[in-house]
Amino acid sequence: MKSTNLYKGSLSTIILKLLNEHDKMYGYEITQKVKEITKGELQLTEGALYPALHKLEAQGLLDVEVSKIGNRMRKYYRLTEAGTKETVDKLAELESYIRNMRALVNPKFRLE
Amino acid sequence: MKSTNLYKGSLSTIILKLLNEHDKMYGYEITQKVKEITKGELQLTEGALYPALHKLEAQGLLDVEVSKIGNRMRKYYRLTEAGTKETVDKLAELESYIRNMRALVNPKFRLE
DNA sequence: AATATATACATAAATAAATTATGTATAAGT
DNA sequence: ACTTATACATAATTTATTTATGTATATATT
Numbered sequence: 001m002k003s004t005n006l007y008k009g010s011l012s013t014i015i016l017k018l019l020n021e022h023d024k025m026y027g028y029e030i031t032q033k034v035k036e037i038t039k040g041e042l043q044l045t046e047g048a049l050y051p052a053l054h055k056l057e058a059q060g061l062l063d064v065e066v067s068k069i070g071n072r073m074r075k076y077y078r079l080t081e082a083g084t085k086e087t088v089d090k091l092a093e094l095e096s097y098i099r100n101m102r103a104l105v106n107p108k109f110r111l112e
Numbered sequence: 113m114k115s116t117n118l119y120k121g122s123l124s125t126i127i128l129k130l131l132n133e134h135d136k137m138y139g140y141e142i143t144q145k146v147k148e149i150t151k152g153e154l155q156l157t158e159g160a161l162y163p164a165l166h167k168l169e170a171q172g173l174l175d176v177e178v179s180k181i182g183n184r185m186r187k188y189y190r191l192t193e194a195g196t197k198e199t200v201d202k203l204a205e206l207e208s209y210i211r212n213m214r215a216l217v218n219p220k221f222r223l224e
Numbered sequence: 225a226a227t228a229t230a231t232a233c234a235t236a237a238a239t240a241a242a243t244t245a246t247g248t249a250t251a252a253g254t
Numbered sequence: 255a256c257t258t259a260t261a262c263a264t265a266a267t268t269t270a271t272t273t274a275t276g277t278a279t280a281t282a283t284t
Contacts, residue, residue: 005121005270006209008241013118017217028261038212039223048242050263072250072261091217097118098210100150105129105203111151120241120270140232160271162234184232184279231280239272244265251260 007042011052013094014044016061016079016087024065024078027053053077061086119154123164125206126156128173128191128199136177136190139165165189173198 018030025033031044053075056062061083065076079087102109130142137145143156165187168174173195177188191199214221 004205004209005242006125006205007121008270009117009120010213011241014213014216021219026261028259032260034216037215037222041208042212042216045243046261046263047244047246047265052241054263069261070251074261093116093118094213094217096153097116098213100154101122101126101206101210103149104126104146104154105206107133110149117241117271123270138232140230144231157272158232158234159236159273159275164270166234181232182280186232225284227282227284229280229282232278234276235274236276237272237274239270241268241270243268245267246265247263249261251258253258254256 010094011044011048012056013090015049015052015056016083016090019062019077019079020084020087024076026074026076028074056083122206123156123160124168125202127161127164127168128195128202131174131189131191132196132199136188138186138188140186168195 014034015030018033019025022033027046027049031046031049034042034044053062057064057077059082061080062077063080065078067074067076099111103111126146127142130145131137134145139158139161143158143161146154146156165174169176169189171194173192174189175192177190179186179188211223215223
């Protein structure tokens with residue numbers, strides 16, 4: 001993703017949240033959306049993205065729908081009900097992570 | 113560290129920042145400080161902490177000073193000059209990570 | 225006095241997520 | 255004609271962390 005290691009572990013959260021917002025998306029579209037939103041600061045690599053999508057699907061969090069645009073394949077993913085629940089959990093975990101890290105690195109932001 | 117994967121990649125940032133604030137600390141003290149600051153939400157494991165300290169030392173970011181308290185050993189770590197510079201970089205990376213993740217998961221926080 | 229918990233270090237094997245390197249193939253732009 | 259963009263995929267490698275284990279002293283509890 002980037003030179004920093006911090007994004008490790010964040011990929012499923014990103015995918016789930018984007019699908020939560022956009023109803024259905026395909027892999028390449030996800031990479032472009034992430035690039036756009038982060039102004040190019042974060043670029044998903046295919047070697048990370050596709051295995052992550054397959055894993056989320058295997059976990060029952062995503063449904064897939066293959067479609068053909070012209071002669072090219074697209075695999076649209078959307079959240080299952082379990083996927084929607086998982087998204088809520090992942091977002092809560094992210095907020096918790098950010099709160100804790102802020103408390104750790106910024107002495108002014110001690111937890112209450 | 114925790115059930116969530118998000119902390120992966122954050123350990124060196126945490127160590128460097130704590131040493132930046134506290135001048136010198138030993139391993140066990142770091143685990144306790146992290147537990148205290150995060151109200152027990154984040155507990156560093158020894159299997160992660162000690163190798164991380166050794167690595168930072170090997171990279172020339174930390175200096176070590178062994179001391180004996182009673183009959184028990186303590187290894188105090190402190191930032192080198194390079195370590196202080198690295199701390200600044202790591203903190204900037206963390207802020208960038210948080211900004212990007214906020215933009216990704218919270219449509220209201222789009223980057224400007 | 226015996227036992228459990230806390231302090232304090234360490235390392236090795238296994239796991240898991242991502243990087244890097246490839247590969248295939250169609251569509252569009254120069 | 256050639257390059258870049260679109261669109262998927264997977265295998266080998268790397269790396270950080272988890273889990274498990276080990277040693278040893280100090281303090282608190284029963």
